[in-house]
Amino acid sequence: MKEMIVEKATEMFLKYGFKSVTMDDIASEMGISKKTIYQHFCNKNDLVEATTLNLFDTISCGVDGIREMGKNSIEEIFIIRSFMMQHLNNETASPFYQLQKFFPKIFSCLRQKQFQKMHGCMHDNLVKGIDNGLFRADINVEFVSRIYFTGLTGVKDNDIFPAEMFAISDLTKQFLEYHLRGIVTPKGLEILEALLEEKSFKSV
Template identity: 45%
Template structure:
């Protein structure tokens, strides 16, 4: 039951926002009593924290599995993006912004865990890309992995990138192209161009 609550809470929180979803909403979606939820999570804050922990664990497992496939490093970067956005429902409710504003005690430990996961995956991707000849051999790996993390957080700021002008998908595509273009060799740029062209909508060709 506890995991079912977390799965349903995650779906509602990501679709509607951490602030607006109530314990009643979760109970109604699951067709259970609110008392049942409180038997596992005594406060909404505890449920939010447990849900975030559940999501970050799932993302960690998923990205680790993706990394183990040893894909072309550029393809892997886009697959990681796609997986994370699918998991987070395209972040349409701005979950990280809501966590930072309404549940800072949950947000800041989450950011540390995110940093750990991103660092591990990006550093491995950069090292593989250098070995395969897709990335420049003299890039400062630690610096780039940290700049990547800062950039990922920065593009989620809706004051800087208003939703009506920049969709989450567009932001991620812009960011990844910017990131990869700065570190790719000619071989890597050719792969990037092929990947972008193969994913371009028909009406843009």
């Protein structure tokens, strides 16, 4: 039952927001009493923490699986982006804005975990890309891996990129292109432009 509660809560939090969804909402949606939820979670804060950690673990495992596929560095980045967008319901800004505003400690912990994971993945991706001649050998891997995280999280700032002006899916795609064009070699550029023209990448 605990796992089922976490799964349903995650779905609802991502759709409506971490603040907007109440324990009553979750209980009603599952057809159970609120008391049943409190048998597994002391309060909403505990449930929010459990859902964010569960979501992080799910995405981390998925990313690891993609990295094991043996794709080139450029294609790997696009596949990971598509995977994350699908699992985060296209990651509208509202749920995570609410998480940051109303559950700051949980948000801070999640952000640190995200940085550690993304930094490690991007560091390996860059090294592989350099070794394969797709990324310039003169880039500072440590800097680029960190600026990638900063940029990808920065475009989700609703104050700077308001939702009524920018769709988050378009923002992340544009950021990836912006990022990659700055570090690819001529060989890498050919692969990047070919991927940008593929329907499978245009549609996500």
